[in-house]
Amino acid sequence: MFELIGVPPQALFGQLLLGLINGAFYALLSLGLAVIFGLMNVINFTHGAQYMMGAFCAWMLLTFAGIPYWGALVLAPIIIGITGILIERLFISRLYHLDHLYGLLLTFGLALIFEGLFRRQFGSSGLPYTNPIPGGTNLGFMFLPWYRAWVVAFSLTVCFATWFMIEKTQLGSYLRAATERPDLVQAFGINVPRMITLTYGFGVGLAALAGVLAAPIYSVNPVMGSNLIVVVFAVVVIGGMGSILGSILTGFGLGVVEGLTKVFYPEASNTVIFIIMAIVLMLRPQGLFGKPK
Amino acid sequence: MPETQLALQEVHAWYGESHILHGMTFHVDAGEVVTLLGRNGAGKTTTMRAIMGLVANRKGSITLDGCELIDLRSNRIARHGIAYCPEERGIFASLNVRANLMLPPRLKPGGLELDQIFKLFPNLRERSSSQGTKLSGGEQQMLAIARILRTGAKLLLLDEPTEGLAPVIVQQIGNTIRMLQKHGFTILLVEQNFHFASTVADRHYVVEHGQVIDMIPNAALDANREKLKTYLGV
Numbered sequence: 001m002f003e004l005i006g007v008p009p010q011a012l013f014g015q016l017l018l019g020l021i022n023g024a025f026y027a028l029l030s031l032g033l034a035v036i037f038g039l040m041n042v043i044n045f046t047h048g049a050q051y052m053m054g055a056f057c058a059w060m061l062l063t064f065a066g067i068p069y070w071g072a073l074v075l076a077p078i079i080i081g082i083t084g085i086l087i088e089r090l091f092i093s094r095l096y097h098l099d100h101l102y103g104l105l106l107t108f109g110l111a112l113i114f115e116g117l118f119r120r121q122f123g124s125s126g127l128p129y130t131n132p133i134p135g136g137t138n139l140g141f142m143f144l145p146w147y148r149a150w151v152v153a154f155s156l157t158v159c160f161a162t163w164f165m166i167e168k169t170q171l172g173s174y175l176r177a178a179t180e181r182p183d184l185v186q187a188f189g190i191n192v193p194r195m196i197t198l199t200y201g202f203g204v205g206l207a208a209l210a211g212v213l214a215a216p217i218y219s220v221n222p223v224m225g226s227n228l229i230v231v232v233f234a235v236v237v238i239g240g241m242g243s244i245l246g247s248i249l250t251g252f253g254l255g256v257v258e259g260l261t262k263v264f265y266p267e268a269s270n271t272v273i274f275i276i277m278a279i280v281l282m283l284r285p286q287g288l289f290g291k292p293k
Numbered sequence: 294m295p296e297t298q299l300a301l302q303e304v305h306a307w308y309g310e311s312h313i314l315h316g317m318t319f320h321v322d323a324g325e326v327v328t329l330l331g332r333n334g335a336g337k338t339t340t341m342r343a344i345m346g347l348v349a350n351r352k353g354s355i356t357l358d359g360c361e362l363i364d365l366r367s368n369r370i371a372r373h374g375i376a377y378c379p380e381e382r383g384i385f386a387s388l389n390v391r392a393n394l395m396l397p398p399r400l401k402p403g404g405l406e407l408d409q410i411f412k413l414f415p416n417l418r419e420r421s422s423s424q425g426t427k428l429s430g431g432e433q434q435m436l437a438i439a440r441i442l443r444t445g446a447k448l449l450l451l452d453e454p455t456e457g458l459a460p461v462i463v464q465q466i467g468n469t470i471r472m473l474q475k476h477g478f479t480i481l482l483v484e485q486n487f488h489f490a491s492t493v494a495d496r497h498y499v500v501e502h503g504q505v506i507d508m509i510p511n512a513a514l515d516a517n518r519e520k521l522k523t524y525l526g527v
Contacts, residue, residue, distance in 0.1 A: 173396055176387040184383045187345045188397035188444070189371035 007263055013142040015259040021148050021217070023255020024155035025210050029232040030239060030247035031159055032206035035166070038179050038242035039199045042092060042103035048229030049111040050204045054080050054211025055220045056118060059129055069132035069216070076212045077205035084204030088197050111226070118222035126219030151213050158209065159248045166244050175199065179242075234277045240290020250288060295322040298479050299344070299375075299448055304353035304363075306336075306343045306503075313339045315503040316353070321448075321481055326474050328482040328490040331500035332526055337483040338380055340500070341450045344481075345377045346370045357448065374401050376441035380452040380483070384425040384433045391421040394440045404445035413469065414439050431462035438469065449473070452483045467493050487525060499524045 029051060036044045057079055058072035067075065087110065095102045136145035166172040178185040178192050186192040211225075218224055232251075239250030254273050262269040286292045299321040306314040314336050321327045329337045343351045346367035355362045362370050371377075376397065385393055394410065394417065411418040414435045420428060428436060434454055441449060451470075455463045463486070470480060470493045484490040490497060491514055499507040499521070507524065509517050 170395065173388055173392050177385045177396055180385050180387060181383055183347055183367070184377075184379060185396075187347055187367045187371055187377050188441075189368050189400050190398060191368045 009141045012263050015263045016256060017142065017144065017148060017152075017259075018262070019256040019259020020152050020252065021255070022258060023252035024152050025214060025228065025251075026232055026235045026255050027159050027248045027251025028155050028206055028210040028213075029228065030235045030251050031162055031244065032203040032210075033232065033236050034239075034242050034244055034247040035162070035206070036200055036203035037236075038244070039175055040092075040096075040103075040196055041100055042095075042107065042200075043100065044200075044203065045104055045108035045229075046087070046111045046114070047107075047204075047207050047232070048225030048227075049114040050080055050084065050207040050225070051211040051214070051228065052118065052222060052225035053083070053114060054208025055129075055215040055218075055224060056122070056211075056222075057208065058212040058215045059127055059220045062129070069130075069212075072215075073209070073212050077208040080208035080211075081201040081205030085197055085201040087204075088200040092200065093193070093197070115222050115226060122222060124222055126221035126224075129215040129220050131216040147216055151217070155210070155213065156252075158206070159251075162206070163244050163248060231273055234273045236287075238273075238277050238280045238287055240287025243287065243289040243291075246287060246289025295324070297321070298323040298325075298358060299481065300354075300356045301340070301344070302354040302356075304340070304343055304351060304355060306339055306348045306351040308339075308348065308350075313348075313503050314343060314351070317343075317500075317503065317505060319498050319505045319508070321479055323447075323479055324474065324477060325496065326470060326480045326482065326494045328484045328494045328497045329500050330484060330487060330490060330497050330521075330525060333485075335500045336503035337500050338452055339503070341377065341379075341452050341481070341483060344370075344450060345375065371444075371446070372400055374446045375448045375450065376400070376444050376446035377450045378437045378441055378452060378454065380456065382433050382437040384428070384436055386424065386426040388425050389422050390417055390425055390428065390436060393425040393436055394421075394443065397440055397444045399443065399445050401445035401447070403447075405442040407443070410439045410442055413442075413472070431458050431465075434458060434462070434466065435469075438466070442473070447477070448479045448481070450481050453485060454482070455484070455486050455489050463489055487521070 029047060033044055033047055036042055054076045057076035058069065061067040061072045061075060091106055092103060095106060131147050133146040133150060136143055166175055174185060174190055174195060178195060182192045214224065235250050235254050236247060238254065239246035254276070258269055258272055261272040280288060297320045301317050301319055304314055304317040305312065317340055329340060331337050339348060342348045344355055346365060351363065353363060357373050357375060360373055362373065385396065388396065394407070416432050417436055417439055420432065425436065438451065438454060454466050467489060473480060482490065482494060491511060494511050496511060497509045498505045499509065501524065509521065
């Protein structure tokens, strides 16, 4: 068997695949954050909890209603998205006239409450969720589990579809224009408050979708979101707040960088993203794809 | 007897604590071009924004074809058939010229088609894939007017469309306004440029301290020139 720079290929490609998987979650989650921040200027700290709730929703649908993975993939984002809509209407919408900081504090508080409730109900040890597509294929240089291939392919599709909707459709024009001048867009006859509510619901739905995708890979537990979201915020800072394409590319890119670091210098694999974040903040504070303010 | 399209009765408006409109009362008939003249800070732009529902705190009565608008949100007001072109033009940097043009949704049937708009403003066709804010000031003004012609709104609110533009462009905007009037649009215009106003408008309202203090038909303008000079302080 050949070796690459002293590293067995199974290890290299295995870590690359893991990196892509992590990248898929980073991309989906930071995309949701970017969509929400772009239109609402709210840094949604509840995002990690909403990802966790997506995973729990899939688990509950299976356990209590017998609805399998594929049903949950559709239903959980809708259900959690609707809870997002309620949160926006009941709480967040009251804060738009205040500084961003209040939205951040509110959503952070909500995240703590949701995590606390789930921990009280389900404990923190984690619940198993059966892999819906077991098995895989041997590519010669590595073993490719079907489910992981599915996660990467599906999240790429969702990311691309979201990018297309925002950059290439009339609805996306409304969203982008409302980011600049919500008052004027509303004066053209568009119900901007409703659009904001639905956008928040959509961003939350993306987080829940990531949660459903994660359920068969990681165990379903109340802190799964808070572990991940710290890294995702670093991804968002590196990509540039509010940039759609930036969050997708940075999400996948940093997943791969993290995977490669595990191969070549495992000691740094947990910190490499934060090191990159620090460097980006020093050299290009608006992020790699962000526009300077 | 011409039909009243827009009527304001005792409209008051506030920005926070400051009381800007102190009982604006005037009307615009269907098919008319009417200007609001007045010094800076008299409340002309606020009047436009109050009609459009962009001033949260307002009271009094604003009717369009007899429908009361004062309690409606701005998107509902627009749906009654009013389109607004703000003073700062409001061209969207994240959209190209074509997307800027296509942004305002159709409110009523009878709006201009894209081809007709490009015939009126050939520059916009040439630059349709440029970023909206990369256009010259004159082109941005054309774009800001052009995009509300698609909507089918019959009442256009144009806030200082000639501000900061070269004379040849001002002339082009004048031609456009006269052409729009022929097409049956009703236009309420805010103007600082009184000469320009006199070439396009049927009537002029003079605004001071958030109130209409006089109305001068365009035909009687010469007779009232001295009075107007005192009002405007020019």
